[in-house]
Amino acid sequence: xxxxxxxQAVILREGEDAVINCSSSxxxxxxxxxxxxxxxxxxxxxxxxxxxxQKGHEKISASFxxxxxxxxxxxxxxxxxxxxxxxxxxxxxGYQKVxxxxxxxxxxxx
Amino acid sequence: xVKVTQSSxxxxxxxxxxxxxxxVQDMDHENMFWYRQDPGxxxxxxxxxxxxxxxxxxxxxxxxxxxxxxxxxxxxxxxxASTNQTSMYLCASSPSPVxxxxxxxxxxxxxxx
Numbered sequence: 259x260x261x262x263x264x265x266q267a268v269i270l271r272e273g274e275d276a277v278i279n280c281s282s283s284x285x286x287x288x289x290x291x292x293x294x295x296x297x298x299x300x301x302x303x304x305x306x307x308x309x310x311x312q313k314g315h316e317k318i319s320a321s322f323x324x325x326x327x328x329x330x331x332x333x334x335x336x337x338x339x340x341x342x343x344x345x346x347x348x349x350x351x352g353y354q355k356v357x358x359x360x361x362x363x364x365x366x367x368x
Numbered sequence: 369x370v371k372v373t374q375s376s377x378x379x380x381x382x383x384x385x386x387x388x389x390x391x392v393q394d395m396d397h398e399n400m401f402w403y404r405q406d407p408g409x410x411x412x413x414x415x416x417x418x419x420x421x422x423x424x425x426x427x428x429x430x431x432x433x434x435x436x437x438x439x440x441x442x443x444x445x446x447x448x449a450s451t452n453q454t455s456m457y458l459c460a461s462s463p464s465p466v467x468x469x470x471x472x473x474x475x476x477x478x479x480x481x
Contacts, residue, residue, distance in 0.1 A: 260410060290469075299372075299458065299472035300411070345410060356470070357427065358403075360410035 259283055261348045263359040270336045270366050278331040278362045280346030289322050289329040290347035290356055293340075300345060303331075336366045371395070372473035374459055380479045387446040389476050391459030397471075398464045400442035402426075402434060405456040405475070417442055418464075449480045 261282040270276055280289060288307050292300040306322035306329060318340075322329045333340055343363045347356035375390035393400065401416040403426075413426030415434040423434050431453060435443045442461075446453055456477050460470040 260412075299474050302469035302471075305469065347411075355413065355416060355424070355426070357413065358411035360408060 260357055261346055261359040263344075263346055263362050265362060266360070267363040268365070270333075270340075270364065272338060272366055272368055273335050276333045276336060276364060278333075278344050278346075278364070280329045280331070280348070280359055282327045282348045282350075284327065284348070284350045286322075286324060286327050286348050286350055288349045289320075290349070291320055291329075291331050292345045292347065292358075293342045294345065294361075295342040303344075333364070336364075338366050338368065340364060341366045372459055372461055372471050374457075374473040374476050376476050377474060378477050378479075380481065381446075381449050382481050383450060385446075385449050385480075387449050387478070387480075389444040389446075389457055389459075389478070391442045391444070391461075391473055392440055393442075393461040393471070394440065395461065395463070395471070396439065397461040398439075399462045399470075400436065401460040401462075401470065402432075402442065402444045403458045403460065404428070405458055411458065414444065449478075451480050454478060454480045 264279045290305050291303040294300040308324045317334045320331045343361040345358045345361050347358040372393045402414040403411045417423045417436045433445045456475050458475045459473040462468045462470045
């Protein structure tokens, strides 16, 4: 079953912050985050392993709450280059069989 | 840089045709994947392979088969294409151990008429 992402879409002005949530009905081994720009392949952002860790990548960071089976992606001081569709992927078996959500379309405007 | 290439960017086929989509990776990765991407449905896993000649069904394997005869190449086969298989197909690869990023190819947009 696909993880549920929210919101489905969001529009930000440059410099604003955003949070994208990912929720699963299954116990999770890891959560993966990818960004896909229009017409391009998805590109890896980060992986979070069970243990409730928080990771950072430039101004993009993420948290993983293993007990709640949820992850959140935080984008701070957004830039135009952040525009794209963000996918979370969840892995319940440690198998690399990642199940992706339906995506969150993020648009950053000047 | 890791490179994952797919044989075609665009493909048009007729209903009932047998279709082969090829994927090649140049980084000696153990794991390879095939996804389809449809608006509003995200990325859905069709099949994956964790070794040569090994394959596992993903979430939507019906109507598809795969072949992995060499480590660098993973083929997706539509035995008898149908219009509901019109989609964007993405191949990906990743190294072992399991918690590694997946590297995606550019995708093949398939139209079945």
